[in-house]
Amino acid sequence: MAGIDIIHPHSLPPADARSAVEAVAKKLSERFDMKYGWEGDRLNFSRSGVDGAIALQPDQLHVTAKLGFLLSAMQGPIEAEIRRILAEKF
Template sequence: MSGIDITHPHSLPQAEARSAVEDVARLLAERFDMKYAWNGDTLNFNRSGVDGAIALLPDSLHVTAKLGFLLSAMRGPIEAEIRRVLSERF
């Protein structure tokens, strides 16, 4: 299994950062049929071929994901898109 591990800084208040993560998760859920749920300050998400989490820290986000066999071939573009969205939102 291939993985993604990204730490992205942010300077938003915790509530604003949580709302932004929730917005991104909602869009991903609609676009890719992902399920997601908060567990404390960590948003866990999954769908067939992907299992991951976004940990909301006071000054950064930590995104981790395990990619299944088929999606591991697209790891580069997936990681690039995650970084782009994080840069736009945070």
């Protein structure tokens, strides 16, 4: 099973960082038809073939995802889109 593991630094106050993570999740949801929800400071997301999370930490985000067989072929474009959105929002 392919995986994505991204650490992205940020310097936003906690409330702003949380809002930005929410915006990232919304974009990913629209683009890849993912469901998402908060569990403390961790935003979990999923869809058929993908399970992942964005852990909000004081100075960084940690994005992890497990991709199923069919989506593993799209690992590069998915990871690139996540990195692009993170750079845009943070």
